[in-house]
Amino acid sequence: MQEECLLTMRGIVKRFPGVLALNGVDFTLREGEIHALMGENGAGKSTLIKVLTGVYQMDGGEIKVDGKKIVIRSPQDAQDHGISTVYQEITLCPNLTVAENMFIGRENGPMVRRKANEKRADEILNKLGIPARSTQQLGDCSLAVQQMVAIARAVDMQCKVLILDEPTSSLDDKEVQMLFGLMRDLKSRGVGIIFVTHFLEQVYEVSDRITVLRNGELVGEYLTEELPQVQLVSKMIGKELEELSSLGDAEEKNDKDAEVFYEAEGLSSSEAMPFDFTVRKGEVNGFTGLLGSGRSESVRAIFGADKVNGGTVKIKGKPAKITRPIDAMKHGIGYLAEDRKRDGIIAELSVRENIILALQVMNGMFRPISRSESEAFADEYIKVLNIKTASRETPVGSLSGGNQQKVILARWLLTHPDYLILDEPTRGIDVGTKLEIQKLVLKLAEEGVSVTFISSEVEEMLRTCSRLIVMRDRHIVGELTGSDLNQTKVMKTIAGGEAQ
């Protein structure tokens, strides 16, 4: 039985300077199906969505809606072809009423037909079972209802293809169920839904089909019921299960007896769910999990980078209060942020100035580091870390990604931390530098520095870490040490116990 193909994308190519973001990707959406689009960071799913919604122009390939070839030049074009998108962050106006949000920007003539719009809005809201009234101020509704109003607007615009981009990331369980109810209802009306999410369980709960992308290429399209979770994870990460099993176990490192440096109990922040975590002296451990599983949020909580809500923290057995980064730094904790452009480097400052930054902050502003001292520090670390820069006074912004990363590493090493958190230190840098950083991590550990290492590449984690904390859907779901440290086991834990 061949269902009606609502939307077909064939051989989609999209280039960015220096990167091939989409390389001949195919995607097919059938009438009345919920189709999950999956992939890790950089897989190309958001690029594909943006090509489809007219935010980006594709460099090759073709898009057909209802069998007719179309060209999408702008978001308005996409809407005219019946392709509507509901974004993660709600793109409605909270100060207007529900009805106004549903009709504004698509009326004809200079006047607003207020009464007629309110009547029509109430009809649609009733039909879709959305618990809102047309005359309510949108800002008074819950986030889930606001999202549903955005969907109702799309539905009323006769959309055939509805794209939901991470719609559930800010909703609680009950709200997610409400949204799923609405999605199923739309599906039964023949709307094709593209569901982008990183919550695996939700994919299995609501979707009919899954398309997996990796590194800008199509991995495959599968019926949800025929693809076990662990298979899905291995397809997203890019290792076949058989291949994984044949890999040897990681070398066991014996540091179980070392003293505990850091201990957290029930630590939680505005972004992270409560978790327990201990770090031993000289240990390299890692947080792993898919994007959005809460790994970065957890380490940010350790460093006090987000608002800490609760939990107790002990350092070397003594209670400590870490609510701001400066508290963490004073306790000898360093944090290399995931997004080095936003949270790390100060592009206009020189290599030298960037390197001494953290040390200066710790010394306080009344004990400046002398020029000759800072020059000596900079020269030392440029040499130790092999930073490729024209001189120590070169602005950091002009260095390559890998060298920028080393500058930030130097900044933290200069403070002689007892515990260093490295969040994706190897992302977007060349293989040689990656290896250098991995070696450095191991060397630091030998010198007695504890390191927490986060990377999207499981292999890299296995090479460096003696203990892995596995997270899924914002909770720690497992801790792997010793002989459990192999790719198969890691992926099974990421995918969830039921797949074992």
Add this chain to the structure above:
Amino acid sequence: MKTSFFKRKEPLTDTQLLMTIAIGIFVVMYVLAIVLLGGGFRRPKQIFDMLNDNASLIIVACGLTIVMIGGGIDISVGAVTSLVVMSCVLYLNSGGSIVVSVLLALGIGLGFGLVQGFLISYLEIQPFIVTLAGMFFARGMTTILSVNPQKADHAAFAELRNTKIEISWLGYTAKNGNRMPAQIELGVVIAFVCLVLVFLLLRYMRLGRGFYAVGGNQRSALMLGINVKRTRFLSYVLSGLLSGVSGYVFLLHTGAGNATNADGMEMNAIAAAIIGGTLLTGGVGTVIGSFFGVLILTTIKKIVVTSGLNAPWWQSITTGGMLCFFILLQSVVLSRRAKKKKT
């Protein structure tokens, strides 16, 4: 309108809530003034005098309300008003016609609105900077036109100035036995026409709702298919145009041009809009609220004067204190409301 939103079981929107507070405060304040101070407040004529004295402020406040709802600010309005007054006086005194003088007023206002709106929306320069420049420019031009005060000397214009609606029974009899009728000047009629037009625009027209959308969330407005740049541009054009009208009404009231005319009027208008429930952050506000904002400001001044503190600094100090009080009250009401929503 009032009945319609009491009938609904819907909670008020932020806009309606803040407007209701403004109206309530005005009524309470005025009743208290009548009871405690009496005097002029007992006479209905007082209200008419307040309107006559503030017709041009009401018009300027209407324009500012539009701009502020759209998330912007326009501090050139007072200076433009002053420039219009001076230009029209000089033109009339040179023997010009009434019709052309009206067109001149509208033209100057529109010109400022077009240029400022273009710079702000299409070249994306900070509205505060652009209208600050506009303010200095207009003030400078006024002084260039004439350093000395100029009195309008034009027969037809004098006739126009004296066109007043007299309501005798609302007046009172002075101590010397003269009957003082309540009067409505032509400017007040113009102000009310502006008020009604802007009210209709903001409530029932696509463009008006566009101002709210742009001020509420600019990015969302864009995604919802609103031409954000054009919408913002038009808000400044309207504000400029209304400054032109305000200038002519000012001249109708005073009959003379002076380089210091309408000094600080933009700040009074901003204060009135804020007291009336227009948020500086955009997206929330009504002209009805701003109208009551003007009345509240004027009532405060009258109360200070009637209480015997007849010095300009007392008026300023009281106005400043009251402004703080209103802002606090508004933010308390809004944040309590937001909390209630969450639980």
